[in-house]
Amino acid sequence: MKGSDDINKLLRLKRYESPGEDYFDSFLDDFKDRQRSEYPNRSSYSDLAERLTAWFGEQGSVWWAVPAGAAAAVIGVGLLVTAAPREAGPDSRSLVITPERPNSEDVSENFEITLPQLDTEVPSFHPEVQTPNKGIDKTPSGLLPTNYRQL
């Protein structure tokens, strides 16, 4: 025997390796029996995993875009959640709250709640305020309802 021709011939002979006709005759019945017995045990997770795998496979060359997009979404949400709060101005009143840590003596971590700056004058229903010639201008903007009518 010489060279690759011999190899080809030997390999072609392998097609005669067969389990026998009985195997193929009974394969279909065995297949159906197995499916009937396995179907109730299939978990929804395995079905979902298989469907996702098939879907990704169908995306072809752009399959990478889907996990890339998902990763970008996760990063975006993470940035929103961890976005730093507005810095408190010098005139703002701040309320400092120290969180209670029952098992820790380290209270160095404090966080501040910044409240909006309030005018010292509290808007009231004093007649002087309500007259068209006075008071309205003293009212801080934004504290009156927009449908407030000047009398």
Next chain:
Amino acid sequence: MQTAFTETATPLTFADGKKRHRIDPDADLVQRAQRGDTTAFDDLVKKYTPKLYGLVYHMTSNHEDTNDILQDVFAKAYRALKKFRGKSTFYTWVYSIATNMTLNALKKRNRRRTMSLNDVDLAIEKDKDFIEATSKSDPVREANISELQERLNIAMQELSESHRMVVTMFDIQGMPHAEISKILGVSEGTVRSRLFYAHQLLQTSLEDFRK
């Protein structure tokens, strides 16, 4: 009447150089199966089990593993049948499923080298290659069938999965290079180079038969 299910989307170049769409001989069965006709799917299973068995068996050299994988292949094909759009023939599509599942199974299983070989069909005695291989009075040529089978299977198992796959599809199952390249998703040149390299390795492993 040709429909999307009766012809492949990508035309194939035939021996006369002309491009035509291959008509899927299983179009009717596939359509019926997709509509829920289980007997149509049964017919597809019966038709392609021998071919797919050969693919999986020659990759695993283990009958039990082959049976398990084959069951999973048809189960998956049944579940995915409604998504089959006829871009290829049904045979190519289910063959691709079998190829992928076999490769995945081989990666998962431990690197045990236990083989569970099938008996050789008696029809081999009429094969001209077998007659030639055993006719000359050479000690090597007088090797019995089981020794030949075992030597070749050991040599095949020593190949990588990708090389073993092209040998199985081309040398054993007689599949053309173009179809192999389509199923494996590689170029025909890659198929040919893998075959060449695999043959080199097999020749080295089977030095005794070259005497």
